[in-house]
Amino acid sequence: MIDFTIPDEVVALRKRVADFIDTDIVPYESQVGTRPFLDIVGELQEKARAEGLWCPFIPTELGGMGLGHLGNAVIQIEVARTRHHLAAWAMNCMGPQDATMLALMELGTPEQRERYLGPTIDGTLRLCFAMTERAAGADATGMQTTAVRDGDDWVINGEKWFTSGGAMADVALVMAKTDPDAPRHEQYTTFLVELPNPGYQVIRNIPVLSEAVEPRYGEEVHLAMGHAEIRLENLRVPHANILGRQGGGFEVGQLRLGYGRLRHGMWSIARAQQALDMAAGYANKRETFGAPVGSRQIIQGKLAKCAQDLYLSRLLVLHLAYKLENGQDITQENSIAKNFIADMESNVIDTALQIHGSLGYTMDTPLAAWYAEVRQQHIVDGPDEVHAWRVGRNVLKAQERFGTTASAAGGDLV
Numbered sequence: 001m002i003d004f005t006i007p008d009e010v011v012a013l014r015k016r017v018a019d020f021i022d023t024d025i026v027p028y029e030s031q032v033g034t035r036p037f038l039d040i041v042g043e044l045q046e047k048a049r050a051e052g053l054w055c056p057f058i059p060t061e062l063g064g065m066g067l068g069h070l071g072n073a074v075i076q077i078e079v080a081r082t083r084h085h086l087a088a089w090a091m092n093c094m095g096p097q098d099a100t101m102l103a104l105m106e107l108g109t110p111e112q113r114e115r116y117l118g119p120t121i122d123g124t125l126r127l128c129f130a131m132t133e134r135a136a137g138a139d140a141t142g143m144q145t146t147a148v149r150d151g152d153d154w155v156i157n158g159e160k161w162f163t164s165g166g167a168m169a170d171v172a173l174v175m176a177k178t179d180p181d182a183p184r185h186e187q188y189t190t191f192l193v194e195l196p197n198p199g200y201q202v203i204r205n206i207p208v209l210s211e212a213v214e215p216r217y218g219e220e221v222h223l224a225m226g227h228a229e230i231r232l233e234n235l236r237v238p239h240a241n242i243l244g245r246q247g248g249g250f251e252v253g254q255l256r257l258g259y260g261r262l263r264h265g266m267w268s269i270a271r272a273q274q275a276l277d278m279a280a281g282y283a284n285k286r287e288t289f290g291a292p293v294g295s296r297q298i299i300q301g302k303l304a305k306c307a308q309d310l311y312l313s314r315l316l317v318l319h320l321a322y323k324l325e326n327g328q329d330i331t332q333e334n335s336i337a338k339n340f341i342a343d344m345e346s347n348v349i350d351t352a353l354q355i356h357g358s359l360g361y362t363m364d365t366p367l368a369a370w371y372a373e374v375r376q377q378h379i380v381d382g383p384d385e386v387h388a389w390r391v392g393r394n395v396l397k398a399q400e401r402f403g404t405t406a407s408a409a410g411g412d413l414v
Contacts, residue, residue, distance in 0.1 A: 062105070100127040126169050174235075188247070205226035208376070272313070276348050278365070302351045313340065342374075
């Protein structure tokens with residue numbers, strides 16, 4: 001039996017979170033850019049902790065709310081409503097912190113969990129994940145950063161690109177090649193690097209499209225949310241700081257990215273819902289040629305397409321959360337959902353902007369900024385083309401192995 005009922009306690013918690021966001025967080029949105037960003041975050045975190053709304057996905061015994069993947073998905077759709085990700089900052093579930101906490105919880109030694117996980121859950125330590133490299137791009141096995149054993153240490157040399165939060169982190173998870181002769185996915189290891197460290201040099205925070213469209217919030221917001229270019233020169237890391245096993249770097253990466261892609265999906269749904277609300281509201285009140293814009297079938301058709309894809313996106317996220325909660329593999333479904341939801345969000349925001357006409361193209365509404373921001377969803381956590389390639393390859397493998405493609409196309413549902 002397929003049961004789409006959200007448990008009563010999750011429904012009640014969603015309302016608590018929504019009320020907290022509307023009452024305590026939304027009023028702070030207008031303050032961003034007028035005072036230090038991290039001061040705002042600190043005040044909001046005090047409020048969130050006082051309300052017991054802290055680290056939704058972390059077990060209660062470790063200081064979180066103890067939500068499973070389904071409950072967290074429902075809550076994250078509320079969290080994503082705020083500008084500048086203020087609710088996520090307030091509740092300590094901001095990327096890349098969230099997925100990295102899960103990696104430490106799953107793979108860290110007792111000493112590593114005490115030293116790094118505890119303070120991160122407490123909100124006093126900031127983490128980043130340095131995997132991507134400019135030359136390798138979507139092919140993570142093309143990473144050129146190396147780590148060479150030297151006594152009890154490893155010496156790391158190379159460069160990293162688009163390390164989210166890398167300019168303000170206290171600890172970086174750095175992936176490097178430790179055994180070039182091992183099988184392709186066994187060559188890399190993830191290291192916990194305490195910062196600052198003379199071997200870890202932040203070259204710059206890379207300027208991106210969304211910041212060019214909405215630059216008025218200042219360099220501090222850019223640093224807090226930005227993506228760093230980093231040079232690693234003779235960076236020494238103790239052998240004890242390997243996260244997981246030597247040669248198991250991709251296990252860390254996939255653990256993080258699986259959750260991260262799901263979170264991106266939750267946030268995309270929330271943003272698209274806001275855009276559709278704006279589109280329908282404007283279509284109802286704006287009049288052209290003597291009638292509301294929304295009375296025209298071509299506009300109704302556009303809105304229908306948006307509603308259809310939002311509905312399907314919600315079902316995708318709920319199914320992914322269900323499979324994660326039950327320990328099932330989500331590799332194929334995650335790639336399908338990643339591409340579908342990115343397309344959905346782009347289309348809904350574009351439709352909302354179009355319905356607003358010239359007003360949508362101005363900075364008088366958030367639509368232009370959202371339009372620039374959503375473009376990254378087709379690139380981050382693997383570009384569309386790579387996910388489509390993987391999905392298609394799995395379709396062919398399923399046919400070859402089982403004589404049907406059903407297992408690669410949601411066949412376990414029906």
